Amino acid sequence: MEFIGLVNYALFMGIFIAIYALLALGLNIQWGFAGLFNAGIAGFFAVGAYTSAIITSAAADGRIGGFELPFLVGWAGAMVAAGLIAWPIGKICLRFRSDYLAIATIGVAEIIRLVIKSEEALTNSARGITGLPRPFGDLPYVESQAAFLLLMIAILFVAYLLVERQFNSPWGRMMRAIRDNELAARAMGKDVEYRRLQAFIFGAALMGLGGALFAHFNRSITPEAIDPMVATFLVWIMLILGGAGNNRGAILGAAVVWIIWSVSEIATDQLPHEYAVKAKYIRLFLIGLLLQLVLRFRPEGLLPEPLRGDQGASRREPKSSARV
Amino acid sequence: MKSKILALTAGLLAATALASVPAKADVKIGLIGGVSGPIAAMAPAMISAAELAISQVNAQGGMMDGEQLVGVVGDSQCNPQGGTDAATKAVNIEGVVGMVGPHCSGAVLAASASVTVPAGIVMVTPSGTSPEITNIEDNDLVFRTVPSDDYQGRALARTLIEQGYGKVAVAYINNDYGTGLAQAFRAEFEAQGGEIAGFAAHEEGKASYRSNLADLASGGANTLVLFDYGDGTGLTMLRQALENGFFETFIGGDGMKSNAPINELGAENLSTFFASAPVGEASNSLETFNAAFTEAGGDPDAIFVTTAYDAAFMLALALEKAGGDKEGVSAALREISNGEGEPILPGEWAKAKELIAAGTAIDYKGAAGDHNFDENGDVPGTFAFFKVGNDGFEVVTQMK
Numbered sequence: 001m002e003f004i005g006l007v008n009y010a011l012f013m014g015i016f017i018a019i020y021a022l023l024a025l026g027l028n029i030q031w032g033f034a035g036l037f038n039a040g041i042a043g044f045f046a047v048g049a050y051t052s053a054i055i056t057s058a059a060a061d062g063r064i065g066g067f068e069l070p071f072l073v074g075w076a077g078a079m080v081a082a083g084l085i086a087w088p089i090g091k092i093c094l095r096f097r098s099d100y101l102a103i104a105t106i107g108v109a110e111i112i113r114l115v116i117k118s119e120e121a122l123t124n125s126a127r128g129i130t131g132l133p134r135p136f137g138d139l140p141y142v143e144s145q146a147a148f149l150l151l152m153i154a155i156l157f158v159a160y161l162l163v164e165r166q167f168n169s170p171w172g173r174m175m176r177a178i179r180d181n182e183l184a185a186r187a188m189g190k191d192v193e194y195r196r197l198q199a200f201i202f203g204a205a206l207m208g209l210g211g212a213l214f215a216h217f218n219r220s221i222t223p224e225a226i227d228p229m230v231a232t233f234l235v236w237i238m239l240i241l242g243g244a245g246n247n248r249g250a251i252l253g254a255a256v257v258w259i260i261w262s263v264s265e266i267a268t269d270q271l272p273h274e275y276a277v278k279a280k281y282i283r284l285f286l287i288g289l290l291l292q293l294v295l296r297f298r299p300e301g302l303l304p305e306p307l308r309g310d311q312g313a314s315r316r317e318p319k320s321s322a323r324v
Numbered sequence: 325m326k327s328k329i330l331a332l333t334a335g336l337l338a339a340t341a342l343a344s345v346p347a348k349a350d351v352k353i354g355l356i357g358g359v360s361g362p363i364a365a366m367a368p369a370m371i372s373a374a375e376l377a378i379s380q381v382n383a384q385g386g387m388m389d390g391e392q393l394v395g396v397v398g399d400s401q402c403n404p405q406g407g408t409d410a411a412t413k414a415v416n417i418e419g420v421v422g423m424v425g426p427h428c429s430g431a432v433l434a435a436s437a438s439v440t441v442p443a444g445i446v447m448v449t450p451s452g453t454s455p456e457i458t459n460i461e462d463n464d465l466v467f468r469t470v471p472s473d474d475y476q477g478r479a480l481a482r483t484l485i486e487q488g489y490g491k492v493a494v495a496y497i498n499n500d501y502g503t504g505l506a507q508a509f510r511a512e513f514e515a516q517g518g519e520i521a522g523f524a525a526h527e528e529g530k531a532s533y534r535s536n537l538a539d540l541a542s543g544g545a546n547t548l549v550l551f552d553y554g555d556g557t558g559l560t561m562l563r564q565a566l567e568n569g570f571f572e573t574f575i576g577g578d579g580m581k582s583n584a585p586i587n588e589l590g591a592e593n594l595s596t597f598f599a600s601a602p603v604g605e606a607s608n609s610l611e612t613f614n615a616a617f618t619e620a621g622g623d624p625d626a627i628f629v630t631t632a633y634d635a636a637f638m639l640a641l642a643l644e645k646a647g648g649d650k651e652g653v654s655a656a657l658r659e660i661s662n663g664e665g666e667p668i669l670p671g672e673w674a675k676a677k678e679l680i681a682a683g684t685a686i687d688y689k690g691a692a693g694d695h696n697f698d699e700n701g702d703v704p705g706t707f708a709f710f711k712v713g714n715d716g717f718e719v720v721t722q723m724k
Contacts, residue, residue, distance in 0.1 A: 002419070004416075005417060008412065009413065009416040009417055012408070012412045012438075016409070117498055117499075118525060120503075126499050126503040127456050128430060128433065128454075128456065130460070131459070134437070134438075141442035214405075218404050218433070218437055219437035220404070220434055220437060222429065222430030222433060222500070223430070223499075224430030225405065225434075227361070227403045230401070262409050265399060265410070266417060277367075277368050280360055280397075280399040284360060
């Protein structure tokens with residue numbers, strides 16, 4: 001193994017962490033701010049990825065699009081489309097609370113996945129869309145990954161600043177009020193349904209952006225990428241481990257979980273050869289174990305939700321593990 | 325906190341660096357497959373088949389001057405996320421000079437675009453059948469030992485027209501394998517003047533497909549073309565179609581040419597069941613492989629084991645010819661199997677090694693076909709049309 005190999009691997013992990021951090025930030029708006037249990041992240045991820053793919057790929061027979069527009073247009077389109085899809089879904093599903101909302105959103109994500117897998121004219125069905133432009137894709141291996149990572153970091157930084165600003169604004173306080181005591185917020189004259197819908201749409205737009213970035217990094221998107229394990233539950237683990245309600249926590253959680261997820265395979269490869277195949281399953285177990293340990297010993301996550309004002313001093317205790 | 329993150333990252337990277345110091349002078353190839361995920365049932369057999377090729381190489385003198393060939397198993401999870409991750413680790417951490425896999429088409433597309441092509445590593449997938457793989461801009465670095473679904477679908481359509489089937493219904497499993505086959509089949513069948521009286525995808529793993537079958541049968545065809553896996557959903561559909569008499573004749577693709585329907589339903593009930601599958605022209609290649617794989621404790625009838633074995637063995641031959649260096653593997657891969665030269669059968673490593681050292685041209689005749697790559701790195705594949713006889717599948721006719 002050479003040094004350049006390690007650099008390449010680190011850059012690759014950085015890119016994936018940035019993409020997952022965007023998904024976790026989106027989920028943080030929905031769950032951390034507004035308390036919406038969205039278990040359909042993969043659905044919005046897929047809508048974003050495919051929208052950008054249709055906008056930016058070359059024209060093809062037998063399906064719509066191939067408009068060959070620049071990738072920035074595709075990414076903007078991905079956010080808009082994911083937000084637009086989230087609107088009717090939110091209108092219908094947000095009347096549910098907690099577990100019921102989770103079940104409804106899992107169903108929605110599954111519907112989106114099956115539509116994408118079946119609609120040949122829209123998404124080229126099971127074959128997926130290939131040949132997407134990748135920013136800096138013409139550079140050599142290391143430079144290309146480095147440039148892409150810088151772009152990812154820039155996007156993540158902007159997204160973080162915007163979400164953080166939103167969190168500290170009156171809007172953010174209102175969302176937390178709705179989350180923690182819906183009746184009181186309603187009594188104060190807040191339009192609870194409308195605000196929850198807002199949070200749902202903002203979060204979905206960020207997830208759509210994450211999907212689009214993922215598709216362009218791989219120059220292709222296929223229905224296999226919409227796997228609930230890696231596109232929904234892994235993101236949940238990232239947010240819970242990092243700290244729901246804390247944007248820096250969401251990003252940290254994405255980094256920690258992805259590094260464990262990826263590096264654990266190198267660790268299991270050191271086992272005797274006859275266990276090499278079996279050892280792959282240990283990774284799934286490790287992630288589950290990690291979640292259990294976090295929920296048991298640190299339910300507020302690595303970076304707990306910041307509390308302000310005089311509440312901060314008195315409420316150092318974990319907020320309530322019942323939320324998780 | 326930031327310093328903690330840095331410390332954590334640095335610690336993990338350091339652990340990685342310490343953990344994977346390779347023994348000197350090993351030649352490593354990646355065996356990237358969907359160990360966890362939807363094809364978890366198929367992947368272990370495919371990986372053991374590739375490992376059989378590696379152990380044969382090492383038992384017969386190893387690479388070049390006796391270096392060991394080492395397979396590095398990676399889990400692509402059958403999705404692009406896992407595929408790129410496993411490929412990045414294999415290429416950058418393990419330092420592989422060639423790669424067998426990933427197994428699933430989506431992972432092949434993603435891993436080739438973001439890892440192996442930029443890194444200049446040759447990838448040979450034993451089971452990525454999507455026609456999209458043909459069109460990758462790959463600098464001649466992406467190959468496959470399994471024919472594109474496009475070829476088989478078209479060949480089957482022509483054969484059915486020849487055999488006098490004018491009107492059929494098509495049922496296919498809703499993934500890249502089924503969709504690719506079904507679309508190619510429909511295009512060619514209709515172009516040849518046949519009539520498609522029903523055309524529907526189905527999801528895998530359901531308990532009952534009677535409504536799907538009834539729907540397909542309502543088109544009036546009494547032949548069902550079924551693109552599915554014979555040890556999975558395809559078996560369920562076949563059983564329910566037979567029980568309820570929806571169709572009289574059944575035609576499957578290579579996924580259906582499994583022993584599971586014969587074992588489960590009995591050969592006497594399958595007199596009207598036919599299947600197409602790729603075959604090698606040098607037919608004793610397959611028997612040689614079957615014997616060796618059975619001896620190694622594998623099941624030679626498992627899906628894609630022959631292509632996985634061929635991919636690993638050919639990659640080893642190409643590496644030997646290219647001197648163990650990743651440069652030139654792609655050109656060497658074409659040279660060792662272009663239809664000209666001394667034929668090499670599965671397992672004949674010592675013979676091949678001598679010929680390569682002497683500079684004689686060799687031509688690998690694989691267990692799953694001859695593997696003469698076209699300019700896209702695809703194999704056209706030779707297919708035969710099988711029926712069920714008393715001793716398993718028997719060839720009815722060669723397909724063109």
